Amino acid sequence: MAQIHLWLVAGAMLCSSPVSSLEDDLLWIHRGENLRVFNLLRQLQRTRPHLCLDDRNDFKFPWNGTTITQMQKTERTCLHHQMITHIVDLFRTQHSHDAWNHTLVSQLLSSLHHSLEHLEQREGENRDCSNLGILLRKYFQSIHNYLREKKYSACAWEVVRVEITLRVGIM
Ligand SMILES: *[C@@H]1O[C@H](CO)[C@@H](O)[C@H](O)[C@H]1NC(C)=O
């Protein structure tokens, strides 16, 4: 089920609105990078999600696809930037390296850094999302707390992997 859901998200990412301007070209680069991150997160999977149903958890991501689409562009870019920074912090930990395939985690981190560079070019000085940043920090704090409580088990990481993959899918 989770897998099917992920494929639908990937499809939606590819089939979004047609492009016309330079702004849209940048958006396409952004989508391409997002898709690469999304696919690496998918490849990371080691445990079958259906074995981890008991570990499911609602991390209460504060937004959905609709509310993110309705954000102003600067706000959205800034949120995306912060989101990626948090994902880097999560996956560069020793616990993450213990849980996942090193090669894939390295590729993931390098893709994320690439996205950060592009986002920084797009943003310029325009970083306007401190309120959103507070909500996002809470969200990632609950992910870190969850992993700690679950003693960084394979299933706990799998639940977090699926969670992050879905969120990247709507950014
Ligand atoms: C997204 O969130 C908004 C605000 O919380 C809510 O009104 C809306 O129904 C949600 N949309 C979807 C598709 O879940």
Ligand SMILES: *[C@@H]1O[C@H](CO)[C@@H](O)[C@H](O)[C@H]1NC(C)=O
């Ligand atoms: C890690 O992933 C790479 C790329 O998919 C693969 O070639 C390699 O065999 C994997 N290593 C382990 C230990 O599973």
